[in-house]
Amino acid sequence: MLKVFFTAEDLLKVTVADTPAPLMELVLALMTLQRRDNRYVFGGWRRRTARGLPVQAEPLLQLLSPTGIGPLFLDPPSAGLEDGLSQVLATDRAVVEAELRRICAVDRPRTAWIRQLAAQDRHAWRILEHAITEAHRHILAVEWPRLQVAFHAEAAxxxxxxxxxxxxxxxxxxxxxxxxxxxxxxxxxxxxxxEVTLRGEGVVLLPSLFWTGRVLVAPQPAGPALIVYPALTPLPLHDADTVGDPLAALLGGTRADTLRALTKPHTTTELARTLNVSVPAASMQARTLRDARLITTHRDGKAVLHWCTPLGVGLIAAPTTEPMNHRGVVAGG
Structure with missing residues (x-):
């Protein structure tokens, strides 16, 4: 049993993440790659991902357990790969040593490479840097626009x-x-x-489109703790056609994707990039949704911003009335 103790200050500062964390999602994807649950959802994704996983990325699997255990320094909250990688490479030696001891005491083998990482061997850290870069390129880079749309719908x-x-x-x-x-x-x-005792810094709920296991708690050195949980609709299911998507069946696939994207403000150009359509096509979709009062549009300086209305958010939420996860998530990791 994992127990997380909150202070009153923590409960006053509970929020939902407004952007996905790329390194966190990458780490969770590599953990899920090693799992065997939810095979009807993730089976095809696992086969495709494992088949093409670059050899340079494989060392990461030594650090990451399918149970959700991994070194905390490997997935700092960050705005992008570059920022996150800089934080990883700048991790204090004492933190690295403590985290590697912790994961090896649970279920990670203390390999020669892990010992070299703990000793701050430069070659070992170059291997880690290349592994993160290659894994990100193979798993996340192509999927990132689609993942962002799915993430913002879940977060809203x-x-x-x-x-x-x-x-x-x-x-x-x-x-x-x-x-x-x-x-x-x-x-x-x-x-x-x-037991984990929070310090009054607050909590951020962070959905993952790749994680299938139990809820994970990640206290941060500074700032709010992260509570990471499986999104209601994992990324592989966002490949499905409109048959299993009542929103897409109602609005059409492109308008459904547009509405989900606009749970976060977009300019018309940003919306076109997210949907991979032309700017006039994005403008037309936005106009149709605005006429239906599902989004609102207003000018911010020179930019025109589109954003979901409460009615639009309610429509996104309508297909599922209760947020219970019935996908067979293994609560014990």
Missing amino acids: WRAHFLARHGLERTFTSLSVGLRWREMSLEINAPGTDR
């Missing part, structure tokens, strides 16, 4: 649910095997007996 839905149903139901709905008791969140994690 979760924020809507938080406002409507409050903290307790929001926390316990993140996955199966969660229970709120007084000022703590209990996470069913077989084989784990651990």
